Amino acid sequence: MMDITFSPLGDEAIVIEVGYEITKEATNLVRSIMRQLEEAAIDTIVEVIPAFTTVTVFYEVTAQFKFKDIKNLLEKMLVEITESDTVAQRTIEIPVYYGGEYGPDLEFVALHNKLTVEQVIELHSNGTYEVNMIGFAPGFPFIGGMAESIATPRRSTPRLRIPERTVGIAGMQTGVYPIETPGGWQLIGRTPMDLFLPNEEIPSLLQAGDRIVFKPISKAEYDQWEGE
């Protein structure tokens, strides 16, 4: 077994940790563990939440099945786990209208990085991106692969309301707020595309492992798309 550790999250969950940094190896391992757990469909497992370097398993506690039992079960199951073979990745294009009222922090991001607004848009829309995890809010993607030259720290005071479908930057990451929530990311634009799909079988447009392309669009294109 690779360097995998197990620790409790309260009395109804166990965290499988595969590393401490976002690496290709860690994200692939998280994906293989997810796949293996889903294929095994163990009935004492209630739900599984993957993140950057962890997979958290929520289990049904019974008199005969407690923390050490789920730990044993998972240890045995993952004894020969390896990184997943490269599966065919989907590429999803997300149209973005940058700046203006929808991207109130675009100028700050430019200023912070000593760039022009045009350069920030250019750099943001030319990255090779991958969804590292979905979490925080319904369908919210944490997207890795952004150019370091536009990295910007979170705002010191989070905003109370960020409109749905706003595109933001936090440190080295970029992401999109699928629904209106509070949040501290720097807001650079907005997409007309829905990321949270409550009526679909899989309610999130994006999934960990997806490749992302951000495509700049004009206000007119944005309005036309949203109108449809």
Next chain:
Amino acid sequence: MIWIEKGGLQTTIQDLGRRGFQKYGVIASGVMDPYAHRLANILVDNKETDPTIEITLMGPHITFQNDCLFALTGGDLSPSIDGLPIKMWRPIVVKKGSKLTFGKPVSGCRTYLAVAGGFIVSEVMGSKSTYLRAGIGGFEGRALQKGDVVQVGECSQYVKGNMKHLSKNENKGSFIQMEWTLMAKAIPTYRPETSVRIIDGRQAHLFNEKSKDVFFNHAFQASSDSDRMGYRMKGPQLALKEPKELLSEAVSFGSIQVPPDGQPIILMADRQTTGGYPKIGQVATVDLQKMSQLKPGEYLRFERISLEEAQHELMKERKLIEQLKQSISLKFKEGI
């Protein structure tokens, strides 16, 4: 069906939550107090998983449009029927047209209303729970408000039999409340200063000694911006041994995370699925019922419990619920 004449502060339809969709970032939601919810359902011969109405601090005005059987559990918000105070934690038969209202909060924060037959709303991602922020689930994805009519399902045959019998025997008054209630140890008392048991958090070892010490030896006050997402607690500042950036990972019902301002946040039913703040502790599942009845302004203390002990306590609670369920279901069969 029931008719909402006044919505109250925050009155929502909830069940035991949305399971299996957190991997898509979908918030679990569900009742804040799972114990009171389960008991309310058991008292009207429903399934524990049926939805109940969660009532917060200032209750709604509800008119019953049919004869029905209901029960109230959880916090005491001074319920009455047609102006006459009623008791909680027992089945009550009510006549068509009667009005349920609430008064001042006496103890606790949240009352659960179960009606025999359950409330009929459509399922979203396997659950009838309302998640207000995304506007999904429950009654049109929102809190109940004036003018709403909520449909009630078919009640169990035993409930029907009992209601027929009861309405024949006593015709005076608009309701009949049962003389019996649950055994004393099954009815919680909610105090303005309470304690909950804490399992060590995944990052407890990152906190400095002083913080670990004050965490378990000082009272923390629930701030006024506490809600279904979490309780924001005010108290001595908690700090890490040294600043550390963590990667986001899953959180759960009762996780206690500490943001850089050093004031703990206890994550509740509408918590986000993942979080990046260090977790100093985790409220034992059996104590979530106490936690969720805490009002803003009230005080909380933390006591340490081992994981083994917490799981043992959880099993004890399950056993108690199972026992209550069997004895109440027998009462319905033999006649309440």
